[in-house]
Structures are given as structure tokens and as C-alpha cells.
Amino acid sequence: MSDNGKIYKGNIVFTKEAQQFSCYESGYIVVKGGKVVDVFDRLPEAYAGVEVIDFENRLIIPGFVDMHLHAPQFNNIGIGYDKELLPWLTAYTFPEESKFADASYAEEVYAQFVDELVRHGTTRAVIFATVHTAATEKLFEILAARGLGAFVGRVNMDRNGDCLTENTADSLQETEEWIKQHLSPEARIRPIITPRFTPSCTDELMQGLGELAAKYNIPVQSHISENLSEIEWVKELVPAAKHYADTYDRFGLFGQTPTVMAQWRSPAIWLTSARTISPSPASPRRWNYARRVSRSPS
Numbered sequence: 001m002s003d004n005g006k007i008y009k010g011n012i013v014f015t016k017e018a019q020q021f022s023c024y025e026s027g028y029i030v031v032k033g034g035k036v037v038d039v040f041d042r043l044p045e046a047y048a049g050v051e052v053i054d055f056e057n058r059l060i061i062p063g064f065v066d067m068h069l070h071a072p073q074f075n076n077i078g079i080g081y082d083k084e085l086l087p088w089l090t091a092y093t094f095p096e097e098s099k100f101a102d103a104s105y106a107e108e109v110y111a112q113f114v115d116e117l118v119r120h121g122t123t124r125a126v127i128f129a130t131v132h133t134a135a136t137e138k139l140f141e142i143l144a145a146r147g148l149g150a151f152v153g154r155v156n157m158d159r160n161g162d163c164l165t166e167n168t169a170d171s172l173q174e175t176e177e178w179i180k181q182h183l184s185p186e187a188r189i190r191p192i193i194t195p196r197f198t199p200s201c202t203d204e205l206m207q208g209l210g211e212l213a214a215k216y217n218i219p220v221q222s223h224i225s226e227n228l229s230e231i232e233w234v235k236e237l238v239p240a241a242k243h244y245a246d247t248y249d250r251f252g253l254f255g256q257t258p259t260v261m262a263q264w265r266s267p268a269i270w271l272t273s274a275r276t277i278s279p280s281p282a283s284p285r286r287w288n289y290a291r292r293v294s295r296s297p298s
Contacts, residue, residue: 005032007047010055012039014062028052029060034147063123068221068262070128071139072097072106074113085227086199094162097130106135107142114142124149126221126260128194131155131164133174140182143189153194153221154178158205161196172208179216190218193257197223198234198247210252219258222248226263 012027022039030037030047043052073093080092100106117125127150129136136154143150154175158168175193182191193213195201201209213220225231225244234244241247248254254261 005030005037005047005050007031007043007050007052008055008060009052010058010060012060014039027060061121064121065124066117066122067126067260068128069125071110071113072100072128072130072135074109074116085230086233090162094164098163100130100132100135103132103134103138106130106132107138110135110139110142114146114148117148118146122148126151126192128153128155128196128221131157131161131166131171133178136178140189147188149188151190151192151219151221153192155194155196156205156209157196157200158202159200161200165200168202168205168208171205172212175209176212179212179218183216183218193218193220193253195220195222195248195253197226197230198244199230199237203238203251206248206251206253210256213257214252217257219260220248220253221260221262222253224248224261224263 008029008031009026012022012024012029014022016022024039024041026041028040028043028047030040030050070093073096076092076096080088083091100109117123125148127139129139129152131154133154136152139152143152155164156166156171156175157164158166158171179191182189184190193209195206195209198206209220212218231244234241234247238247241250245254248259248261253259
């Protein structure tokens with residue numbers, strides 16, 4: 001075995017299969033070239049002489065995966081509980097995200113954000129950035145430098161976004177150029193199509209984003225049915241839609257490629273759709289629920 005090989009010893013809990021935990025008390029994880037080669041309850045003779053890092057009676061578990069994060073809201077943690085979603089966006093979120101037009105500010109905040117991911121053992125995440133491409137690049141760079149894996153979205157919004165509102169054509173053009181820069185199936189940090197939510201995206205923008213998702217076969221993330229005021233607003237904005245989910249589905253943004261939708265409330269509430277929405281791990285911030293959307297057989 002080469003010199004970069006290491007063995008980690010401890011009480012190992014992991015999942016060989018999705019429905020079953022494997023537990024090795026005083027087990028061994030063999031790592032070579034930054035990748036796990038195998039896990040053993042007893043160390044084979046073939047690995048005699050390889051450095052063993054002994055964590056004694058402590059647990060060794062896989063890194064956590066956070067299915068829904070807003071990196072630019074890092075400085076807003078713990079504030080804004082006095083408002084519901086829509087006024088909260090206007091009062092707190094949009095002003096904070098507007099600061100990310102300054103790439104140096106973005107670099108500073110994103111470095112702190114990634115430090116916290118590492119500190120809490122989160123090694124994979126699905127992340128919203130902002131409408132600012134240069135700032136989103138900074139997030140890519142910082143995540144890659146720390147060895148984490150993520151889907152990162154350059155946010156799109158061409159209405160009802162105050163100072164964050166983009167020109168539709170410019171939003172789509174910048175997004176496509178950014179996608180092409182990061183199209184690598186081997187990369188740990190990858191792009192994800194990110195319409196903020198229906199109230200901030202016109203049908204024209206949704207159509208274009210759906211076409212990009214299909215053209216480059218990349219996943220989608222957004223929000224759905226977060227509170228009753230928002231749902232009523234969506235009905236006014238998109239009267240032709242059959243329900244909230246349809247505002248995404250009709251443009252190829254609801255399970256046609258892998259899709260994650262985030263929601264503030266309990267899994268079944270306020271959702272009306274012909275698609276299946278499966279619960280995934282929840283973000284601890286603001287009671288978000290992230291769900292993987294899968295298309296039901298026709």
C-alpha cells in the first residue's frame with residue numbers, strides 16, 4: 001500500500017445499504033488516495049505496517065448531508081422570527097443578499113459559512129447562493145478548497161425581488177455561461193438550477209431555466225408551499241396553473257431532472273400535486289423541510 005494510505009480505528013457506524021446500519025465496534029476504515037477502500041471489523045494482515053489513527057471509544061460516522069441551505073443568509077441566523085415568509089424576505093433576506101454584489105464581502109461570509117459546515121460534520125450540501133455570479137464563484141472555490149461536496153445554485157429572480165431583480169435574458173445568459181464553466185461529472189462542486197421561488201420568477205424565466213435543466217441534464221432546487229399567504233399570491237401570479245407544483249412542472253422543473261423542493265412546514269401540509277414528494281433531512285434553520293421530488297409513473 002502506498003505511503004498516503006491511512007487506517008482509522010474506532011466505533012464505526014455506516015450504511016452499506018439504504019435500509020440497514022452496519023456497526024463495527026473497534027473497527028477499521030482503510031483510506032487510500034482520499035477514498036475509502038474498505039471497512040473491517042478485523043484488520044487484514046495485508047494492511048500490517050500502515051499507519052493507524054486510533055480514535056479509541058469514539059464514534060466514526062459518515063459526514064452529514066444538508067439538503068437545503070442558503071449560504072448568504074449565514075449572518076441572518078437567529079434573527080427575523082418576528083415576521084412570516086414574505087415580509088421576512090423584504091425586511092431581512094433581500095437586503096443581506098444585496099451585499100453579495102461585493103465579491104470580497106461574499107468571500108468573507110462564505111468562508112465563515114464553510115467553516116461552520118466543517119465544524120458540524122456536514123460534508124455534502126445543496127446550497128442556494130445569490131443572483132451574483134462572481135460571489136457564487138467564490139462559494140465554489142471555498143467549498144472546493146475545503147474538500148466538501150455540494151450542488152450550488154446561482155439564484156434566478158426577475159420579479160418581486162427588490163434590488164435583486166434581474167433582467168430575464170441576462171439572468172438566463174449568465175446562468176448558462178456559469179453552468180458551462182462547471183460541467184464536469186467528476187467535480188465535487190456542481191451547478192444546480194435555482195429559481196428562487198415562483199413569486200420571484202416569471203413564466204419566461206421558468207421556461208428558460210427548464211430548458212437549461214434539460215439541455216445540460218442538471219438538477220433543480222427551489223421552494224414550494226411555504227405558507228398560506230405565499231400560496232394565495234402564487235394563485236394570483238400564475239392563474240393558469242392547476243396548483244403550486246404545476247408552476248414548476250409545466251416548465252420541466254419538477255422532477256424531470258433530480259429536484260429538491262424546500263418547505264417551511266410539515267411534510268404533507270398545503271401540497272396538492274400528482275407527483276410524489278419524499279421527505280429528506282431537514283435543515284435546522286427556520287424549520288425548513290427539504291424534499292426530493294420524484295415523478296410518479298404516468
